[in-house]
Amino acid sequence: MPKQTFFNLPDEKRENFLNIALAEFAENDFQSASISRIVATAGIAKGSFYQYFENKEDLYRYLLDLGAQEKAALFSAGLPGPAVSIFDYLRQLMQAGVNFELNNPRLSQIGYRAVKSDSLPPEFLAQARAGSQAFFAQLIGQGKSQGSIDPAIDEDLAAFVFSTLFTELGRYLLERLDGEGEEGVGDGRSALQSPAAETIVDQLLHILEFGLGQKERS
Numbered sequence: 120m121p122k123q124t125f126f127n128l129p130d131e132k133r134e135n136f137l138n139i140a141l142a143e144f145a146e147n148d149f150q151s152a153s154i155s156r157i158v159a160t161a162g163i164a165k166g167s168f169y170q171y172f173e174n175k176e177d178l179y180r181y182l183l184d185l186g187a188q189e190k191a192a193l194f195s196a197g198l199p200g201p202a203v204s205i206f207d208y209l210r211q212l213m214q215a216g217v218n219f220e221l222n223n224p225r226l227s228q229i230g231y232r233a234v235k236s237d238s239l240p241p242e243f244l245a246q247a248r249a250g251s252q253a254f255f256a257q258l259i260g261q262g263k264s265q266g267s268i269d270p271a272i273d274e275d276l277a278a279f280v281f282s283t284l285f286t287e288l289g290r291y292l293l294e295r296l297d298g299e300g301e302e303g304v305g306d307g308r309s310a311l312q313s314p315a316a317e318t319i320v321d322q323l324l325h326i327l328e329f330g331l332g333q334k335e336r337s
Contacts, residue, residue, distance in 0.1 A: 121181055125171035136161050136171070140178055145228040149179055180240060183233060186226035187247055190219060198261055205262035206328050209281075213288060213320050220289035231290050251282040267328075284323065292316050 125133065139160045144152050154175050158165050172178045199208040220227050255278035262268030268277075296315055 120177070120184075121171055122173075128171075136163075141182060141225040141229070144179060144182055144232070145225040148232050149175075152179070154178075180243065182226070182229055183240070183243060186223065186230050187243070189223055189226060191250070198257055201261075201265065205258060205265060205267045206324055208258070209327065210320070210324060212285065213323075216285055216289055217292070217316070220293070227289060248282065251285070252278050254278075255281040281327075284327075288320075288323070292319060295319070 125136075128136070136157075140157055143157050143160075147153070152175065154168055155165065158168050172181070199205070252275075256274050258281070259268055259272065259274045259277045263270045263272070263274075296313060296319075
């Protein structure tokens with residue numbers, strides 16, 4: 120985590136440094152990211168960096184933690200009230216996840232790179248998974264009480280499925296939809312707000328609620 124010297128910086132200087140660091144780690148994996156490039160772009164001496172952070176890994180962990188805190192805010196409201204359908208609530212959560220991608224593209228990209236390159240600190244990954252798993256297990260338990268989820272469903276397994284879907288949904292939409300349409304999409308973010316994205320989310324929710332089996336025709 121940052122040293123107190125970093126937090127003592129004027130807000131503008133601290134934000135500028137963070138934006139530069141976010142750009143560097145969003146465009147490069149951990150191994151390729153360069154502290155030299157960061158300090159050169161920020162216009163500070165390399166020694167100043169080590170007054171802010173212990174090393175590159177310390178900065179990297181801090182950026183990952185920023186992303187985790189932002190995503191945790193998605194679940195800060197807790198479980199829905201008993202009158203709210205679990206699947207309607209899942210739609211709200213998915214939209215919140217899309218909004219996270221739209222509002223935090225660099226944090227999202229850093230997280231994707233960390234998972235893809237397997238460079239996410241093990242304890243960080245374990246903590247994130249445990250929190251997500253616990254939240255969705257509670258949600259599924261409430262769905263069972265509502266009668267919207269089959270009581271025979273294994274809560275731990277279903278929570279794993281939900282957690283994985285929510286983790287990967289934004290990246291899947293970006294990879295599938297980026298550049299579609301006549302105008303193309305620069306960084307792909309507007310694809311997340313497209314009718315095609317809404318259709319995909321609708322189908323995903325349909326799969327979650329009704330399964331994949333072909334229904335018999337009457």
